[in-house]
Amino acid sequence: MRNKLFTPVTFGPLTLRNRTIRSAAFESMCPGNNPSQMLLDYHRSVAAGGVGMTTVAYAAVTQSGLSFDRQLWLRPSIIPRLHELTKAVHDEGAAVGIQIGHCGNMSHKNICGVTPISASSGFNLYSPTFVRGMEKEELPEMAKAYGNAVNLAREAGFDAVEVHAGHGYLISQFLSPYTNRRKDEYGGSLENRMRFMDMVMEEVMKAAGNDMAVFVKMNMRDGFKGGMEIDESIQVAKRLLELGVHGLVLSGGFVSKAPMYVMRGAMPIRSMSYYMNCWWLKYGVRMFGKWMIPSVPFKEAYFLEDAL
Template identity: 45%
Template sequence: MTIRYDALAPAQLGPIDLRNRIIKAATFEGMTPGALVSDALIEYHRAVSAGGVGMSTVAYLAVAPEGRTEDGQIWMRPEALPGLQRLTDAIHAEGAAASAQIGHAGAVGNQALTGYRALSPSVLVNPLSLKMVKAASRADIERIRLAHGAAARMAADVGFDAIEIHFGHNYFTSSFLSPLLNRRRDEYGGTLVNRARVARQTAETVRAAVGSRCAVLAKVNMDDGVMGGLHIDEAIQTIKWLEEDGSLDAVELTVGSSLINPMYLFRGDAPIREWGEAMSPLVRTGLKLFGGVFLKAYPFHELFLLDQARMVRAEVGLPLVLLGGITNLGAMNLAMDEGFDFVAMARALLREPDLINRIQHDSQTPSLCTHCNKCMATIYSGTRCVITTPAAT
């Protein structure tokens, strides 16, 4: 087999150089009390950076206070910047690049926790908070677009090498792309051209804010995994438009809806009991009754997004980041051979932050991650592998 790229060799992503093609994917860390950087968050990213990844992605940095999923998440503001500077310094000291995932949670925002009214393209009920979600006005859309630019500029100022814009999982921008969630009749609804308007304008705003100082990526859904949602054909067209606009250096391909079908991304066991224990009594009762519907289990297999991603690769020239079931060098090499430029990993690095160094030492090194997904329920107490690591403090 002829490999297009060597996953472990240095690579260029837009204006930045990476020591390899392996990216630590964004996974909410749950280590930001007061919506500020903690020593635990710095150590979390320092460890995975020392463990050999080319770039570590910090998640999730909201562009506005109502754009958080819960009140402990960082939102980009002056008070957060000194801690973020310490964080990027720690990542750089270990030889990795630092990426900031920015975005707005939209309807996924739990207003029972944040205290702010959640926003979506159209009125709906958040199934977790059981609160009504307000339809965003044109003024809201414009404010959030400009907030992405301000957040990107702040991230660049404190040393982030890349900005990843969250256009997936039915967060704010993703919900506009969804025919199911977007029932608007104005210039932001109806046709795909209109539904993609928020994504395209936001990407242009972020690029204008950082220029060539940072690489700019977008995390984009290929498939919401929801009947009536965004699916592959419209996703490909949206990505082609983003490519034509020239605002992005790469796209990371993802799937799923944090609002309706989160396990479509997290293949493997559905941690219904563990998730219920971490939630309020009301939500816990709801999960007992309907958890098998909301947290539907999908079987794990290696490279589980490859078939859909191949369809994007065939139509798009932009560098693409392949996510999903990449846990060993064989999977990385296959991704490179299939024409993908970078790979992203999450759960395997949560179990073993030094996995990439171990793979470099022994190419046959397997991952110890069992895909039990019990880590999902730890996001409120410090994201961790419950099999091997103690609770964060």
């Protein structure tokens, strides 16, 4: 019997051999923010397994967008190595995409080299660090960084890009009323909160042209009171499709506020605190984690109802 899952599907200029896609989940295989042989071998093995497309994750569009020290930073010096990776995947018959994004306040100066930025100033307990709200004069330059990342991805041989606009990263921080407390034309109403996303996507679509597929990962719900809900997310999805996006990756949750809304199930408190460098946060999470970060019960296909 022939299952629809194993039939070809087309997204804009890209046709996949089947409908299975390795999602853009962070691999932590980029020491020094550079692609490693381990990263290449991993994605080659995924492609050899028969998927339609595998997605490299997560590539920061600027150094300030790095949230971990073993995370990819998309820049000209690593293009030859990335080209080896894309060739290896193509040789196995699969397509290959790359997730691009900026973590905004989900970083620390020790990692990204500057005071983390966001839609608004404040303090991020997750890092923990003070956060600087972006000046509106900085926004066009940041949007252009996303467009430049698309051009670099093409040069490296990628077939598609996935713009990360969910999970409480920079674009999501502008979209969410929880993190966007701006008083200018980029804050307040949903129309205003979408302005930065619009600016980014205009640069991305212009750079993608007619030979690269563009996906966007977005939240359906932020996962807590005061965040985005499904009614606003539907408007965001409509806007993205109007801008020419070829596919939406529907997700939810805020890494800094509701991480278990993304993954569901019991909070892995001891495992998470083990990797924390800040001693008071480490022991604080161990003692009070189950009250600080609420768990969300697991169920099969938990995003399906909202996606429909």
